[in-house]
Amino acid sequence: MDSLTPYAWNLIPLIALGCNVVVHVIRFRLSRGTHFLGSIVVGFLAGFVVLGLLEIARYSLSGGKSFIADEALFIHAPAYMGLAYCFYAGFAQLGQTSIRIRLYAEIAARPEGLSVAEISQIYNEQSLMEARIERLLESGDIVETRGRYFLGQGRLSPIAEIVFAAKRLLLGKE
Amino acid sequence: MRILLTSIFLLAGAWTLHLIIWRIHLPKRHIKALLIGFGIVLAGWLGLAVARSIPVLELFQVAMLYGSLALTYIITYTAIESDSPTLRLVRDLQKAGRAGLSVEDLERFVAARPFVKARLEALIYSGLVSEKGNRYRVCGRPSLFFRVILGFRKLYGPISTGG
Numbered sequence: 001m002d003s004l005t006p007y008a009w010n011l012i013p014l015i016a017l018g019c020n021v022v023v024h025v026i027r028f029r030l031s032r033g034t035h036f037l038g039s040i041v042v043g044f045l046a047g048f049v050v051l052g053l054l055e056i057a058r059y060s061l062s063g064g065k066s067f068i069a070d071e072a073l074f075i076h077a078p079a080y081m082g083l084a085y086c087f088y089a090g091f092a093q094l095g096q097t098s099i100r101i102r103l104y105a106e107i108a109a110r111p112e113g114l115s116v117a118e119i120s121q122i123y124n125e126q127s128l129m130e131a132r133i134e135r136l137l138e139s140g141d142i143v144e145t146r147g148r149y150f151l152g153q154g155r156l157s158p159i160a161e162i163v164f165a166a167k168r169l170l171l172g173k174e
Numbered sequence: 175m176r177i178l179l180t181s182i183f184l185l186a187g188a189w190t191l192h193l194i195i196w197r198i199h200l201p202k203r204h205i206k207a208l209l210i211g212f213g214i215v216l217a218g219w220l221g222l223a224v225a226r227s228i229p230v231l232e233l234f235q236v237a238m239l240y241g242s243l244a245l246t247y248i249i250t251y252t253a254i255e256s257d258s259p260t261l262r263l264v265r266d267l268q269k270a271g272r273a274g275l276s277v278e279d280l281e282r283f284v285a286a287r288p289f290v291k292a293r294l295e296a297l298i299y300s301g302l303v304s305e306k307g308n309r310y311r312v313c314g315r316p317s318l319f320f321r322v323i324l325g326f327r328k329l330y331g332p333i334s335t336g337g
Contacts, residue, residue, distance in 0.1 A: 006231050007231065007234060010231070010234060010235060010238065013238065013242070025329050025330065028330055029329075029330065029331050032331075033330060033331060070175060071177075071235070074175055074177065074178040075177050075178065075235050075238070075239050078178070078239060078242070078243070079238050079239045079242040079243075080242075082239075082242030082243050082245065082246040083242050083245075085246050085249070086242070086245045086246055086249055089249045089250070090245070090249040090252075091323065091326065092326075094323060095323045095324075095326055095327045095330075096327075096330075099289060099290065099293050100293040100296060100297060101320070101323055101324070101327075103290065103293055103294065103297065104297055104302060104303065104312070104316070104320070104324070105324060105327065107297075107303055107310055107311065107312050108312045108324075111311075112309070112311075113306075113309035113310050113311035113312075114309065114310050115308055115309050115310075116308065116310075119290060119294070119310070120290075123289070123290040125284070125288055125289055125290055125291075126284065128289050128290070129259070129284040129287075129289070132259065132260055132263075133263075133280065136260065136263070136264075141264060142263070142264070142267060145274075147276065147277055148274040148275065148276055148277075149267060149274055149275045149276075149277075149279075149280060150267060150270075150272075150274040150275075151264065151267040151268055151270075156260065156261065156264045157264060157268065159261065160261045160264040160265050160268065161268075163253055163254060163258070163261055164261075164265055166254045167254055169193075170192075170193065170196050170254060171196070171200065171254070171255075172197070174265070
């Protein structure tokens, strides 16, 4: 049994991720689906607290061995952050904001199917884009002056630079 | 520290391999190819590590850290592979500079990117949705990943309508 203990301790990032997911879902449901990003942050922090507490417990139980602190800092903490990011960007956010998944869920919820007109009622192309532009204006990423649109000082500009540089490097095109 | 350095070294190797392959020939399914490529690098290292009698606990730790960081990259890569209308608009505004874009330019931009139609076509192409009598219905069985996401959405409670 003792030989299994080191492996069990290495499951700390997964346990922390589990706490992250549970706290995120509870927080999101308590807010009645209105604070998605807030619940992601709360879930991430809850997972980090659990990770910290378990690492402290492990350190204490080992009698203060220094390699435990190294593992916590250089293996478990980055592994947890990576897993938490994967959960957020590849799972939770995808389920929330991906139009393809939302559309599939809408169609699946109706055995008789959906017509083009019904889909257009739920997802209006024009209003979807207008909502995006409105968000960009509110965040300061774009600025409107006398009926013309310009690049603002928002956070998306450097992100776009990085993404399009990566596209050029990897895909050979923008 | 050795585990972290080994993982970073393996990630750098996998990324270099990914860059070389992508520059020679773009795979049809990027994410699947990335998962296979990053998986092969890990499997190769595990084979070498076992042959060199590296402790199993160390293999486990490297696999966990490397797996976590590799998935982080692969998920981030989806933003590079896909065409985000928001980032594309920011890019167009960057290029337009002081001249900016007019309302008509923006309308043309929107018309060139039919959000819902493109996603509906992707669902039909994937065999998940079919059209019959001007109605779209679910057909076929979605992938495991798709089913897990749909199942997870149910934990959130009632799904709000629209995009």
